[in-house]
Amino acid sequence: MGHFDVAFCADFVRGIVGADDRAELERHIAVCRACAANLRWLVDVAALTAADARYEPPAELLTRADAMFATAKPGTPELPCPTPLDEAGGGPSSGRRFDAGEESRAQGRSHSTS
C-alpha cells in the first residue's frame, strides 16, 4: 500500500474523513512509520492551535501597552528603571496604570497575530 498524503492526514486529524477511510489510515499507521510521523506532527499542531483564540488578550490591553511605550520612550537615558533585569518580576500590581489620554495617543496601530 502507498503512503497517505499530508493533506489526507490533516483531514483525518480534523475529523472530517469517513469511517472507512479512517479505519484504513489507522491500520496503515500501525505498520508505517512515515505516515505515523506525518500524523503525529499534525495532531500536535491541531491540539495546540485548538485553544489559541483563548489566549488573545483584549484589545484595550494592547492600546495600554502602546501608551506605555509612547510615554516611556525606552531609549532615553532619564527612563526610570525600578527593577533590575535579572530580578524582574513582582506581582501584577507592579504594572503601571495609564490615563485615557495616553491610551488615545496610541490609537490607530494594529497588532497582527504572528
Next chain:
Amino acid sequence: MIPSTAPLPDAPDEGAADAVLVRACLDGDAEAWATVMGKYKRLIYSIPIKFGAQPDDAAEIFQAVCADLVVELPRLRRHEALKPWLMRVTRHKTMHWKSRSRRESLWTQPDDAPEHLVKADETGTRLLEEVEREQAIRQAVASLPPRCQEMVRLLFYEQPPLPYNEVARRLGLATGSIGFIRGRCLKKLRAQLKAAGF
C-alpha cells in the same frame, strides 16, 4: 495521540529577528513595538490563563509584563533573548499572583505537602513547554506566504473545522484547487516546524 512536550531549542533566526526589533524599539520605533506585541501577546497572556488566572487577573499580569518590558528594554543584555525574558518575567508574575491568591483564599487543603509541590512544579514545567510549542507554531505559521498562512488558519484555528467549500470561498479559490494548495502549504509548515525543532 497526546502532543509531545519536549522543550524546543530557540530558532536562531527568531533570536536575530527579535534583536532587530529590540534595537528598533530602543530607537523609539512604535511600529517595532507593535510588532513585538503582535508577536508575543498570546504567549504573554496564555501563561496566567494556563495557570488558572481569570481574565481580570491575566489582564493585570499582561499589563505588568508590558510595563516591565518598556522599562527594562534598555538593559536587556541579550537582545536576541527577548522570548525567554518574556516567559521568565510572565511566569514570575503569575507565580506571585498565584501564591497571593492562595494566601487570600485561606485554603486549608494540604497544598504544602512535598509531593503536592513536586506535582505542581512538574505541571508548571509542562505548561511552559506547551507555551513554547504554541509559540513555535504561531511563528512557523507567520513565516509562511500570506495565502498559506490563511489556509493553515482556516484549517486548524477554526473550531469546529470548516468544510472545504467554505475554506475555498474564504480564500477566493475554486473548491477543486484546494487539495493541491492545501498539501503544498502543509508541507511548507512542516518544514518550518522542523527547522524550529518541533
